[in-house]
Amino acid sequence: LVSRENHPERSVVRVGGVPIGPDTMTLIAGPCAVETPEQTLQAAQMAQAAGATLLRGGAFKPRTSPYAFQGLGEQGLRILADVRAETGMPIVTEVVDAHDVELVASYADMLQIGTRNAQNFALLQAAGEAGRPVLLKRGMSGTIEEWLMAAEYIAQRGNLDIVLCERGIRTFEKATRNTLDISAVPVAQRLSHLPVIVDPSHSGGRRDLVLPLTRAAIAVGADGVIVDVHPHPETALCDGPQALVDGDVRELARLVRELPPVF
Ligand code: PEP
Numbered sequence: 001l002v003s004r005e006n007h008p009e010r011s012v013v014r015v016g017g018v019p020i021g022p023d024t025m026t027l028i029a030g031p032c033a034v035e036t037p038e039q040t041l042q043a044a045q046m047a048q049a050a051g052a053t054l055l056r057g058g059a060f061k062p063r064t065s066p067y068a069f070q071g072l073g074e075q076g077l078r079i080l081a082d083v084r085a086e087t088g089m090p091i092v093t094e095v096v097d098a099h100d101v102e103l104v105a106s107y108a109d110m111l112q113i114g115t116r117n118a119q120n121f122a123l124l125q126a127a128g129e130a131g132r133p134v135l136l137k138r139g140m141s142g143t144i145e146e147w148l149m150a151a152e153y154i155a156q157r158g159n160l161d162i163v164l165c166e167r168g169i170r171t172f173e174k175a176t177r178n179t180l181d182i183s184a185v186p187v188a189q190r191l192s193h194l195p196v197i198v199d200p201s202h203s204g205g206r207r208d209l210v211l212p213l214t215r216a217a218i219a220v221g222a223d224g225v226i227v228d229v230h231p232h233p234e235t236a237l238c239d240g241p242q243a244l245v246d247g248d249v250r251e252l253a254r255l256v257r258e259l260p261p262v263f
Pocket residue numbers: 032058062094113114115116137167199202
């Protein structure tokens with residue numbers, strides 16, 4: 001269903017009216033985690049200033065350590081809905097458990113499935129039945145074929161509104177949090193008709209790499225990027241070192257405006 005063999009035209013996925021697909025470079029930005037109403041609104045305003053048309057933000061956070069901030073849950077979803085009402089930005093937010101899909105879908109414009117759940121088949125199937133577009137991250141140790149098969153699990157349940165996201169893979173290299181597999185973008189675009197975007201925040205894991213990796217994503221023909229921004233990254237409850245701050249956001253806006261996508 002997701003293969004390009006029987007569907008040569010590349011697909012456009014619409015999220016609350018915002019298109020992701022060929023001929024566009026969609027910027028999704030926002031805080032890694034929803035922490036407070038003020039922090040989320042400020043991050044959304046930073047995102048909008050950078051030209052972002054979709055707001056990201058995690059209410060359910062899949063953390064490596066059980067002692068790390070796990071997200072605000074439904075309270076976080078309510079904050080996101082309030083910020084959507086204030087800014088007009090549709091919301092992309094992660095769901096980590098099949099039992100929460102209905103709840104998250106009742107607030108979200110797009111469901112995100114993170115790298116740690118990329119082969120959680122029950123979750124993929126539930127997301128396929130939720131009636132919302134799905135942003136599917138590549139598993140950190142997943143091959144491109146496994147990523148596309150994960151998308152197939154969603155598609156098989158009747159939902160073809162899927163956007164693939166390359167977010168870096170695990171390699172021997174320790175200088176970056178993950179290794180951005182930039183070649184995965186054109187490879188996945190050739191194998192599948194689904195849009196493919198890049199997460200330069202979670203791949204590099206470092207603020208100073210977000211703009212160079214965004215340039216790479218645009219140059220290689222990605223259909224969008226998803227970027228962490230935070231008004232005060234030094235106090236962030238999740239992934240502060242990779243969040244862009246105000247000055248970087250202006251540069252990000254310039255990049256997305258001036259560097260035309262390559263096709
Ligand atoms: C995220 O985008 O908030 C996230 C946790 O990303 P990943 O699943 O790629 O680690």
